[in-house]
Amino acid sequence: MTKILSTTWLTSRLAGFVSVVLWALTVPLASMAADALPNKDESKALLQRFVRCWETGDAKTFASLLHPELSFGYPGGRMGRTELIKLFSQYQSEKKDLKVYFGDVFISDGKKHCFNYQFAATDRKSGKRFAVGTGVMCELSGGLIIGFREYWDTRVAEAQKSGELPLDEGIVTPWPGSVWLRKETIN
Numbered sequence: 001m002t003k004i005l006s007t008t009w010l011t012s013r014l015a016g017f018v019s020v021v022l023w024a025l026t027v028p029l030a031s032m033a034a035d036a037l038p039n040k041d042e043s044k045a046l047l048q049r050f051v052r053c054w055e056t057g058d059a060k061t062f063a064s065l066l067h068p069e070l071s072f073g074y075p076g077g078r079m080g081r082t083e084l085i086k087l088f089s090q091y092q093s094e095k096k097d098l099k100v101y102f103g104d105v106f107i108s109d110g111k112k113h114c115f116n117y118q119f120a121a122t123d124r125k126s127g128k129r130f131a132v133g134t135g136v137m138c139e140l141s142g143g144l145i146i147g148f149r150e151y152w153d154t155r156v157a158e159a160q161k162s163g164e165l166p167l168d169e170g171i172v173t174p175w176p177g178s179v180w181l182r183k184e185t186i187n
Helices: 002-036 040-056 059-064 081-094 155-161
Strands: 066-074 077-079 095-108 112-123 129-141 144-151
Touching: 040 059, 040 081, 040 095, 040 112, 040 129, 040 144, 059 066, 059 081, 066 081, 077 081, 081 095, 095 129, 129 155
Parallel strands: 066 144
Antiparallel strands: 066 077, 095 112, 112 129, 129 144
């Protein structure tokens, strides 16, 4: 019995020792990883501040959040930092009453981030308003946006302007909330 007890005691002590050693080794690694990557809340705040610039027209803040090697992708194209800054300026002159509505999705592994929002604006020439839901995948580097890819249905804005689809502004979904995923609208 003493031999069994001492073997059990030794095994439990060894297991405890191994657990402490493994914990001691992983704590510094976890802290180094945490120091290297911004936390989820910081990343979310930075990305929301960037998107909100479209609404506020704050070109200085907008440009300050873009990495020199930025790749901005959207349905049908891709552009770099300089082109995006030009597009921002052009959009501010062509649209009015811009509004951003953030959805309730924000997923982050520390390097890559996914979130959703709806972008609404009124075309200055036609006076027509649209509100398009978008999903975003992006990356940060050195506290700046280096990759930003937006995904949306390019037909929604034109269909809203023509009256074919309702506006449903403020409802963050890929299609207007009142028609999205209803069986009579799916072919």
